[in-house]
Amino acid sequence: MAIEAVVFDIGNVLIEWHPERFYDAEIGEDRRRALFAEVDLHGMNDRVDLGDDFQQTIYAKADEHPEWRDEIRLWHDRWIEMCAPAIDLSVQALRDLRAAGVPVFALSNFGIGSFAHAQTVYDFLHEFDRPYISGHMGVTKPDPEIYRRLEEDSGVAPEKLLFADDRADNIAMAQSRGWQTHHFDGPEAWVARLQAEGLLTKAPA
Known part of the structure; x- marks a missing residue:
């Protein structure tokens, strides 16, 4: 898919x-x-x-x-x-995806004030096509409601979403909804997955 x-x-x-x-x-x-x-x-x-x-x-x-x-x-x-430092290879992958025309969303457990503070330090936090931030939504992963609301708001079918998260419980919930997933344990494997899916044609610099 x-x-x-x-x-x-x-x-x-x-x-x-x-x-x-x-x-x-x-x-x-x-x-x-x-x-x-x-x-x-x-x-x-x-x-x-x-x-x-x-x-x-x-x-x-x-x-x-x-x-x-x-x-x-x-x-x-x-x-x-x-909340530091940035994982540079992942950030570059995000930017390369967007440059290639691939929509990029955030789905993160993050407070309202803490996310606003982080945005003053990490400019890439302004670069998502759609940010789904738990503090603004009033629900956190792995509650199925936060996944459902992303699906509904984005209009993207679950099986056409690829989700990277470092927590097994968050990944398991996404899988149960039909999402494609990547259990993140380092940026190199994540980039390799994006390349294998044909979403990135070259490794981020």
Whole structure:
């Protein structure tokens, strides 16, 4: 089945996203492990991804845990350092696809405020033909509703979508809806897949 549009996850497909790595560098691995064991930081971030206010959500969590207040606030105050660096080969693939006339969508769990902040740093986040960002949609992957809404809004049949994501649960849901998928574990294999599908004729520079 010919591909009509390519769908990119953002975190760990276009931009590295490793909060633990950031905290290890800032407070050391032992303290980071203690922090993450005591405070559900990923659950906090899930609320942001669902559309809750970026700063208010994080600062409220910090106030709930005064012994970790400064460390938790880093999730907001230095968030862009956690969301880094860009995965250059993937970014170039996105741009080469668009140059070749292939529609490119984003389907990403991302907060409203955090996505707006990321757009000030990563210009390619303005370059999707259609961005489907969970914070604006009020639903996150792997809820089937976010996939259904992309299908409905784009008008592209599920079997004509090719979706790259680093999480197996997100990939499994897309597959269950008939999407073609690529479980992302590095940009080289992703580029090779795009070439194999005939969407890219040469490797990105």
